[in-house]
Amino acid sequence: MSRFASAGEALAAVRTDATWSVPTLDTARLLSKWTPTRMYEFSERNTPWFKGFPAPSFDPRAQHMAELPYLFDLALFENIKDEQMGFRDRMLHTWVGFAASGRTSRPAFLGERGYVQTLSSEAWRRADFTADHDHAFWKSLQ
Template sequence: MGAAHTFELPYLFGLDDFEPLTRTQHRLSDRMIDIWTGFAHKGRAPWKPTTPAAPNTQSLASGPNGIRPVDFAANHHYAFWTSLR
């Protein structure tokens, strides 16, 4: 299904309105909380900032590839969306 608005909430706040997290999801939750609290404390994330010249995007997906940089344009189907103008 991919990422959508509010999908991060059970990972960050342990809300009871969602299915319980799996062991893998708990590990991702712990990592996400580390990243978010580090950002709140230090004002920076553990990856390169996004700029117009370098649109860095970080994937926080769990799975075999883990947390990693991804191609912003490809991941967000930029060519498709701009073709609709």
């Protein structure tokens, strides 16, 4: 059984992994050799869609820019649902605290399997980013 509910969802995962996830992981690995590096993956599943545009035929989940309505008041997106306001507040507190102090409770990204933090309305935890995005497969094609 496929881990995807539709062909559109599978295509979105392929495009995300090949175009965004693999280069992001490679960049974090390179940067972490010279400077303290932190990496997160926004993984909220029920995100606001773009105002005035029809939603896709599949659940868009945490698409590119999906974290922005949780951090900024932007007319570009639909409103955040009331049940997500606690998550929004936590994200804002985390971002503002980091901007003010330069400190974070998140471990640094170090080595080949560096720490990647998931951010969602569920528990924040370590992501298995390399496996979740099939990094080895995509690198084997290069």
